[in-house]
Amino acid sequence: MSKKGLEELSEQGQSSRRRFLFWLSSALLAGSGLISAVSNLVFMRPRATYGQPSRFAIGRPAEFPVGTRISMNVEKVCVVREEAGLAAISIKCTHLGCTVGVSETGFACPCHGSRFDQDGNVIGGPAPQALPWYKLTLAPNGDLEVDKSVTIEQGTYFGV
Numbered sequence: 001m002s003k004k005g006l007e008e009l010s011e012q013g014q015s016s017r018r019r020f021l022f023w024l025s026s027a028l029l030a031g032s033g034l035i036s037a038v039s040n041l042v043f044m045r046p047r048a049t050y051g052q053p054s055r056f057a058i059g060r061p062a063e064f065p066v067g068t069r070i071s072m073n074v075e076k077v078c079v080v081r082e083e084a085g086l087a088a089i090s091i092k093c094t095h096l097g098c099t100v101g102v103s104e105t106g107f108a109c110p111c112h113g114s115r116f117d118q119d120g121n122v123i124g125g126p127a128p129q130a131l132p133w134y135k136l137t138l139a140p141n142g143d144l145e146v147d148k149s150v151t152i153e154q155g156t157y158f159g160v
């Protein structure tokens with residue numbers, strides 16, 4: 001083969017190598033752009049939940065026999081069962097928000113000594129108002145649900 005033929009063959013080889021590198025770098029650039037776009041979309045998607053849901057199930061009515069007073073510290077509610085029915089009373093102190101505990105006389109706050117009677121009325125300490133009562137409903141599956149976004153009048157029991 002002549003020298004000119006060898007040079008043409010070499011140029012063709014370089015040209016196809018350049019084309020290959022061009023396509024390879026383009027594919028890598030497009031791939032990294034796609035990964036970047038997807039990760040940005042995943043990042044922008046809100047995943048935060050802000051606290052407890054205001055409505056939640058607490059179980060079947062039969063799980064609360066008459067005389068029950070069960071504090072649910074995570075949900076900050078006390079489920080009370082009397083002859084008249086069921087009630088869900090807040091256990092978040094109306095003074096500065098500590099979790100009140102069930103006591104012999106009703107509820108007692110460990111932070112600054114507020115005391116509440118069985119219905120949540122203030123009977124001592126710095127708490128400015130009574131503990132609110134929340135709406136109770138029966139879900140279609142038979143579970144009791146507390147709705148903390150709806151307060152009801154004190155003494156309004158949910159009949160079961």
Ligand code: FES
Pocket residue numbers: 093094095096097098109110111112113114125126127
């Ligand atoms: S937070 Fe309950 S008395 Fe202050």
